[in-house]
Amino acid sequence: MSTYYTYKILNENFNNLCYLKAIANVKDKHDRSAPSNYHWKILKCRMIIFSASSILSCPDKNDVKQIHIVFNKIGDDYDRLNSLFIKYSLIQDGSIRQVTSDVYSMCFFYTMSAKIAPVWNFIGPNYFINNRNFLKVFGPQDGIKLKLYVNDDYTMLEFKPVKIHLIKSKENFLPGESITVLPSLNKAIIEEYSKSLPKSGDFKCYKDIRRHWKNIHGYRLPDEEYSYYKVRFWRGEPLTYPEVCLLRSYPIITPLPKNAENLILSKFISTIKLKMPFILGVPLKITNDSYHHENGYDNVINGKLPETQLISLCTPTQH
Known part of the structure; x- marks a missing residue:
């Protein structure tokens, strides 16, 4: 127990x-x-x-x-x-x-x-990870369930x-694949891969993306830019996510x-x-x-x- x-x-x-x-x-x-x-x-x-x-x-x-x-x-x-x-x-x-x-x-x-x-960075529904640069880590990290x-x-x-292991992968996600998104840990479906920030999106450059994740979620994205994915939830329009904010599955606690x-x-x-x-x-x-x-x-x-x-x-x- x-x-x-x-x-x-x-x-x-x-x-x-x-x-x-x-x-x-x-x-x-x-x-x-x-x-x-x-x-x-x-x-x-x-x-x-x-x-x-x-x-x-x-x-x-x-x-x-x-x-x-x-x-x-x-x-x-x-x-x-x-x-x-x-x-x-x-x-x-x-x-x-x-x-x-x-x-x-x-x-x-x-x-x-x-x-x-x-x-301490919040990940849903009630966990926190003790690492400013947690998005780049592949192994278990110190955490708290609250x-x-x-x-x-x-x-x-x-x-x-607890120890929180974010399930990441060095291999690309495939269209139609079910993934888990940060910070909510909700499920979504991969629609499209993009090596660079899509020009048709709401953000004009990586600096805007980094400020978005800092201002809205408190996350500090890495200095280096990663690839992007367009993902679809069960309702609403598809959204563009940085690769580092997507997981293969729910974290291992x-x-x-x-x-x-x-x-x-x-x-x-x-x-x-x-x-x-x-x-x-x-x-x-x-x-x-x-x-x-x-x-x-x-x-x-x-x-x-x-x-x-x-x-x-x-x-x-x-x-």
Whole structure:
């Protein structure tokens, strides 16, 4: 039976939290890294996240323009939000509501995922890989499986340190072949291979592709350009993916010995503490609620992550 390590974050002001929905103006000029309306909405959401540490946010999974935002009803968060709405061309959709556990959980998970990348890169549905350059690696890599539960008092985080082996291949995919795409791990079908970026697509150059994956998913694509594939999902138009973001099949997830678990868990907790020192304006208080003691390797040196793991959301360019 798999062992999970339980940590909890005190929700000090849960009863004072509220949330609202906002609509992205998809008619304004898009950044080149977010050509579709759906990606434009995601970019706006992530810019909100990196502009205000006292706010949690996530894009709606279905609506092409909608994002969810959690904030404090006490204080000046709402005024700050209105300023950000003007800056990023967003419009409040409906009234302010009392936050629910489901909405809070959704916004917390997405905000955390955005902030800890690229130190820890999210792959669906609930895994994180500890390697900025994980897309180029063929063997097993350190990872965490995360379960998240929220009530009025606590945000409960259940961690399972694992090894994650992304199933890659040096051979080309074939038309009609079923593959798995990152980061969602959804299935798709190969339609077409292209050695270079198709000129008929939304992106004009590899730089645009790299900025897209950084701004939308937090992934850092390799410096060198790889080939591309046009893939089709069960609905919608075909999409162009870089080869490094496609897998032969679902990743192989393997357990670890206890001593190795401690090292990986400690690195993940350290990154959360460093990247999210405040939650909704309140200092982060994360405590161990299981028998595990956080005495493993700490990936923080003098309060800083190694230089290769620093993150910044690149400012969109309007062209």
